[in-house]
Amino acid sequence: MPVHAENWQVHPGALGPGTEVGSWRVVERLGVGGYGAVYRVEDMASPGDFYALKLALRPGDERAEREVHLLMSKGVHPNVVRLHASGRWPHPVTGFLFFVMDWVPGLALHTWVETLNPSFRQLAEKVGTAALALGALHARGVLHRDFKPEHILIREKDGEPILLDFGVGRYAGAATVTTAVLPPATLHLLSPEAMHFFRTHYKRPGARYEVRATDDLYALGVCLYRVVTGYWPFSPEQPPDLLYMQIKAVLPAAPLAVNSRVPRALSDVIMRLLAKKPEARFQSGHEVHAALVAAVAFGTPEEWEFSIFEWEDAPDATDEPGGVRRRIRRSDWPTASRTPPPRRMVLGPVLAMPRLPLRRSQAVPGRAQGAQGLRRQGRRWPFWLVLVAVLACATWAAKVPGGWLLPPLTEEFPAAPRAVTTNQPARWSGHEMAQEVESPETAAAAAPPLATPTPAAAAPATHAEVQAAVKMLKTTVSPATPTPNTKAPGLGSMGKALCVGVTSAALACSGTPVRPEPPPEPCPPGAVEAMEKLGIRLGDEGTATFFFEGKHVQPTTVTEGMVNVRYALGLAEDLPQNSRLSGRLIFGERVYGRLTRARSPDGSVNIPVCLELWDRQGGRGLIDLGKRGPTTATVLSTVYVRAVREFE
Structure with a gap:
């Protein structure tokens, strides 16, 4: 007894052998895709002749109708599968669309x-x-x-x-089916x-x-x-x-x-x-x-x-x-x-970087040595107990003969020294960013890797820069600061007890607070135009990595402040790989990066840019992996950079 598909309640992708679809009998299923199932069928009017039948999985599938029209007219070619017939199953009007093609034995x-x-x-x-x-x-x-x-x-x-x-x-003139x-x-x-x-x-x-x-x-x-x-x-x-x-x-x-x-x-x-x-x-x-x-x-x-x-x-x-x-x-x-x-x-x-000899960093020395670093550390416990502890200790210290243990609070520490290029005039874009330093060690050739690897934070400073920073700090600290050989009188047992007790309570009660998000700021002047000239359009993305000393590190430690990252790929063909992208990191709920200058290894590209660091999930800023210190955070070392119109 023949099996009539009209009498079966079966999914079109699960027809068994012997099922009749129009004048064709199913022999075997060849495969099922996202939009249709393909069967090898036999022509009941000519036993022994086999064909391929494709059956749509949904009634009224416009994509299947378009394929039939394509094969019937514009797709006719000796090297394109040939269409023989089409119809609907199980109902000739409302059923699933099917069409019959050559069955092509082969691989x-x-x-x-x-x-x-x-x-x-x-x-x-x-x-x-x-x-x-x-x-x-x-x-x-x-x-x-x-x-x-x-x-x-x-x-x-x-x-x-x-x-x-x-x-x-x-094909040209066909109705659009895809909405994506x-x-x-x-x-x-x-x-x-x-x-x-x-x-x-x-x-x-x-x-x-x-x-x-x-x-x-x-x-x-x-x-x-x-x-x-x-x-x-x-x-x-x-x-x-x-x-x-x-x-x-x-x-x-x-x-x-x-x-x-x-x-x-x-x-x-x-x-x-x-x-x-x-x-x-x-x-x-x-x-x-x-x-x-x-x-x-x-x-x-x-x-x-x-x-x-x-x-x-x-x-x-x-x-x-x-x-x-x-x-x-x-x-x-x-x-x-x-x-x-x-x-x-x-x-x-795609994110690996070759182990090439790197030039020593040309970043400004870390700010933790100056007033900026001290101020950032001070933000770690913004609670009233800390204020009480500080005032209590200051009160007792004021009574000590011989002056303060530290310079008076009204006296400012100097800002970190600003390095200036030796072979070109200094540039200032209106934004806080690292200016370039050409030290004697790095002007002619790449310096060898350091003996001891350092974290991939803002790229480590050169020896000459560190010495310059130390010298400037020594010459600008207040004369009122006691020398190491000067022994200041103690606070007394009561003062020590009060300071230690109140400070301990403050530290015990305080956790790592959520820091405020960085405020918006405009891009450096001419950055958007310079990027477009190089082929970087707004919204374009690329990848970059933090600088390393000798090996790839995942994750890595970064320091708030000036930073250099090494460009990998994706932004523009005219921006060479391993170009240095300079800017700064700002710590908030995330680690935000604002890059304001791009410089190629050979110096042929040296332009202002407006790039932000993004994570893999498409969020602005980098996810802190939970090991943050006063001025450090731990992040994945490979990041996305995105061209923006302004820093949000």
């Missing part, structure tokens, strides 16, 4: 390579044909928008590549411009990214990279925010650096497809095909006849007792290459 592109291990010439032929088909679709206004190895099937009978699954495809910023897609296949658009527009209602042909071609480059190396250029297993930063700004290792068997010309074609700027890529599938043809024609025959991978025995997978089956051997990810992201990191591959 997905990456599986075909890993199973048969073809030559590079054979791969170039398949990919070149697929690129021509993609170019023909683009010329008709059709975009695939989810191009990946699984959607390129190598047909078993003739080896032709067939493009599949246009479920999220779009980006269409449904696979994250690690998205182009850098799509990722950037999402990060800068995801909160704007109605923002829509317009996919272009270069997005599909970028995805083709990702597919090729995966096929010839065995690795994705950027691992899909890492957190989305780190994947975004890598796709946007990190250049992956060239395929030739991963798999030494790859012909250099093919490696160059793939790297051009993966270019960060769309205008630097091939602009059409026909250009990709022409480049592959030229690469094969002008290369040596031997390099193109190599199999893509070497074979190795797989004794754990035998076809028969005593037999051994071969498998491909992937090369290890290169560790000495300059371009791939390092693989061992706490926060993610």
